[in-house]
Amino acid sequence: MFMTDGLYQPSLTRQPIMSATAMPIEEFVKQLDELAHRATTAFEVATDADSLDEARVQFLGAKRGEFKSLQKNMGAVPGESKKEAGMKLNAVKKTIQLAFEDAQVRLLGGAGEAAKDPEFDPTLPGHSFRVGKLHPITQTINELKDIMGRLGFTPAEGPEVEDDHHNFEALNIPRSHPARDPLDNFYLSVAQSQNNDSTLADNPLLMRSQTSTVQIRVMENTEPPIRIVSLGRVYRPDETDATHYPMFHQIEGLMVDQNVTLADLKTVLHLFATNYLGNDVPVRIRPSFFPFTEPSVEADYFWNGKWVEFGGAGIVDPNVLRSVGYDPEKYSGFAFGLGIERLCMIRHQITDIRYLFTNDVRFLRQF
Numbered sequence: 001m002f003m004t005d006g007l008y009q010p011s012l013t014r015q016p017i018m019s020a021t022a023m024p025i026e027e028f029v030k031q032l033d034e035l036a037h038r039a040t041t042a043f044e045v046a047t048d049a050d051s052l053d054e055a056r057v058q059f060l061g062a063k064r065g066e067f068k069s070l071q072k073n074m075g076a077v078p079g080e081s082k083k084e085a086g087m088k089l090n091a092v093k094k095t096i097q098l099a100f101e102d103a104q105v106r107l108l109g110g111a112g113e114a115a116k117d118p119e120f121d122p123t124l125p126g127h128s129f130r131v132g133k134l135h136p137i138t139q140t141i142n143e144l145k146d147i148m149g150r151l152g153f154t155p156a157e158g159p160e161v162e163d164d165h166h167n168f169e170a171l172n173i174p175r176s177h178p179a180r181d182p183l184d185n186f187y188l189s190v191a192q193s194q195n196n197d198s199t200l201a202d203n204p205l206l207m208r209s210q211t212s213t214v215q216i217r218v219m220e221n222t223e224p225p226i227r228i229v230s231l232g233r234v235y236r237p238d239e240t241d242a243t244h245y246p247m248f249h250q251i252e253g254l255m256v257d258q259n260v261t262l263a264d265l266k267t268v269l270h271l272f273a274t275n276y277l278g279n280d281v282p283v284r285i286r287p288s289f290f291p292f293t294e295p296s297v298e299a300d301y302f303w304n305g306k307w308v309e310f311g312g313a314g315i316v317d318p319n320v321l322r323s324v325g326y327d328p329e330k331y332s333g334f335a336f337g338l339g340i341e342r343l344c345m346i347r348h349q350i351t352d353i354r355y356l357f358t359n360d361v362r363f364l365r366q367f
């Protein structure tokens with residue numbers, strides 16, 4: 001800047017830009033401190049909702065509130081102090097805001113806007129939220145997995161779209177066996193016709209009809225000792241009635257080690273039934289036939305005064321052990337396969353399996 005004959009002329013060298021009414025940072029800070037003091041005092045001494053609201057408008061009002069006005073002075077603070085001024089401004093805003101919120105809690109019980117409404121009745125019940133639940137079959141699966149886990153059986157999984165080898169061949173179910181009949185299985189004809197691979201003709205795909213397939217998949221990839229449990233969906237073109245459905249769930253157990261016997265199987269089934277149904281649930285086994293177990297048994301448990309079918313079980317057939325490369329002279333094992341819907345129905349006294357799959361929430365909500 002220089003003067004010529006009393007005439008003010010701006011210098012042509014660059015000066016820091018400062019408004020005509022520049023405000024030193026010290027002044028700005030002083031004004032902010034003073035505002036913070038007056039605002040917090042006003043909120044502290046407010047005695048009711050009205051006086052609190054008056055103070056809110058005076059200090060925090062969006063258009064003409066004192067904080068808003070003071071904020072405009074930021075423009076007058078020199079450039080090099082802007083950062084410090086901005087930080088101070090934010091800190092003071094926070095202090096005032098907190099003082100207001102404290103007063104709100106003190107005077108309005110923390111209910112905020114709603115408490116100022118004369119119609120608002122805090123004693124009325126609130127809006128209840130509908131909490132979703134797991135499907136009863138999923139709940140049963142989780143519980144069964146838990147029980148078997150405590151007995152040392154690790155969960156294992158297998159695909160629902162299976163091949164002939166795992167669903168039949170490796171399970172010692174020969175080509176001529178009626179269990180392979182297309183009328184008793186959901187074969188995937190589309191997948192076969194679209195794929196000219198000749199291996200598919202020998203090893204067609206189908207929706208697995210039993211979880212015993214997982215026995216093979218696990219044994220193919222693991223050396224004994226084995227203790228696994230597999231729970232999942234299986235598919236059969238069964239006529240639907242109160243106890244049958246074309247899609248249902250099974251729990252498969254498999255234990256392979258040295259010297260495993262039917263006594264081990266019975267002990268595990270007894271512990272399983274006792275844990276699932278409570279009290280001491282007697283279990284019995286009856287002779288039966290499955291191509292992949294020898295001897296094979298049907299297992300029943302005694303519940304509510306009668307024997308109820310548990311499912312199929314037995315000692316793993318030596319042919320099955322051989323098909324996965326185990327030495328049947330060295331290892332033996334037991335396996336069982338139970339229907340999960342039937343277990344769930346017994347436990348909850350559900351009289352028709354179809355209730356589980358019609359998805360009526362009035363039914364499902366009860367579990």
Ligand code: FA5
Pocket residue numbers: 209210211212236238243244245246247248250252290293309310311312313314335336337338339340341342
């Ligand atoms: C089997 O599926 C054998 N894989 C079980 C097995 C495993 C035997 C390991 C030996 C060793 P089964 O076809 O009996 O067995 O079926 C087992 C259980 O599934 C039955 O006891 C029944 O509870 C249930 N189940 C069978 N068909 C249906 C159906 N259509 N709807 C609902 N549950 C069914």
